Amino acid sequence: MTTAATTGVNTRSVLGVSANRRRLGEVPKYVFLTALTIIWLVPVFAALLTSFRTMDDITLNGFWSIPSQFNLNNFAEAWSKARVGNYLLNSFIITLPSLFGMLFLSSLSAYALARFKFRLNLPLYFMFVAGTMLPFQILMLPVFRLTNSLGLYNTHLALILIHTAFQLGFCTFVLRNFMRTVPGEIFDAARVDGCNEFRIYWQIMLPLSLPAMAALATLEFTWVFNDYLWAIILLSSDSLRPVTAGLATLRGQYVTNWPVITAGALLATLPTVIVFVFLQRYFIQGLTLGSGK
């Protein structure tokens, strides 16, 4: 125990700065890091500041001036007149079923690939892995055509289907690797007790996989919610658009009215920011899941 603890401390200080210099060098380091962080986030602060002002105020007094007044008019304008509220609702209507679909289906395929020995196991696994890296462009036109011929063009279902299908690869990859870490004895015991494979999957493997699925869900929520490409390809009605594509419409309407544009952009970000704030741990786990191997 003690050795492990000391080792930890040693490595930390050597990886960073040695213990003596650490205390002395602390102040400039923090000043530097704080400055760097602020500069890093300046674009976001700029957008936030702009969204409370009027364009007249900015053009008249310049960006670096004390705002003549702060108000929420731009947010109200973006929410109702530019219909960001409506776009956000569409984003949820597309994202939540996609999430459910991809997690359910990939848990099935991951279970098959993690638990059974069969000839096609590895080839299918590699197919899923390869699929995660496909450029969307190679699927775009055939999916557009398929959607059209199925009568799904300009429906939310079209987006739900492509998101579910495309993310299947990544979800299967992550879940399969997670499920392989579950010790096989549990399942042998269950089988001896007379459980069939479906019950083992449903009552044992799924509950055990919940941590991985939570991380995946958080990450995938952000990905699907933030999709822009498929939304502009498979939808034609503005009223059906998710918020990413809706922002493009908003930009077209408010060409130089930056306060409304930035207010809309910030509103569009709220759901993913909320998810990030509350499920940050899962989000970071999700990001590193794919590279864990």
Next chain:
Amino acid sequence: MATMTSTTSPPAPVFLDRLKRVNWTPYLFLALPLALYFVWIIAPTLYSIYLSMTDWDGVTAVPNFLGFANYQRLFTDRTFNEALVNNVRWLAVFITVPTTLGLGLALIFNQEMRGGRWYKISFYSPLVLSLPVIGLIWAWVYQPRAGLINSLLVGIGVQNPPGWLADRDLAIWCIIAAAAWRQVGYVMVLYLAGLKNVDPTLVEAAIVDGANRRQLFQHVILPLLAPVTTIVVVISIIDSLRAFDLVSIMTAGNQRTQVLANYMYIQAFNNYKMGYGAAIAVILFLISLIFIGFYLWRTIRDELEY
């Protein structure tokens, strides 16, 4: 009984026997996901290759077959050339700048420090913003007259500040900078996870052997992080080939900022030259395939060792 039937009609029972010996359970689990995957991912990929050899306009039921004519046209297409160059620029920046910065930040934040968590959050928070949002925020920062950068430049007395996105020589770099800004946090998170897995005893052994900080980094930490670096490079490459949203939002491909994905979109959906667009997509696919192949080869190797 079984032998009786097998002597009367030999082929069927052997076949049936083999079918019975196969364990069908995994295929039952796979049926639904695989069906969806084949219809929406695998088949479309192959179908794109066919479309790229036609003059499909998005409406015609059976387009004319052109062979490699679309590809031949690509060779003399100046915009295609511009897009290819821009993708290479994007890629060159992506595998160097965010990788180095992300690794540097990960090394800094890997040590215990006061408020370390908040610094980390600040750097990876751009990851939750959608690309259209990032595009809009940065377009405002770059805005030539009232934007953040130029107001600052004019404020400190610069006479003719650059037009940024309005400047044909700068525009693509401005977009790449916005993309890299987002990527740094991603790389940092991946390296931080990698550093957590570095075995402390190896680091300690190096210190006992008298390694200084530079040697430690160069000969111990960096080699141990090699698997993460591979992932980072592959992700950077794939992301730079996929680049679309920022260009579409910030310049729509004007100002010499065309990239392959956006050019493909414009040819297919603005000009209705879907066959030609498919050819651009196939080129993009072939380039990705090199890296997908490399990554797959690594995965296969790991898997067989397992």
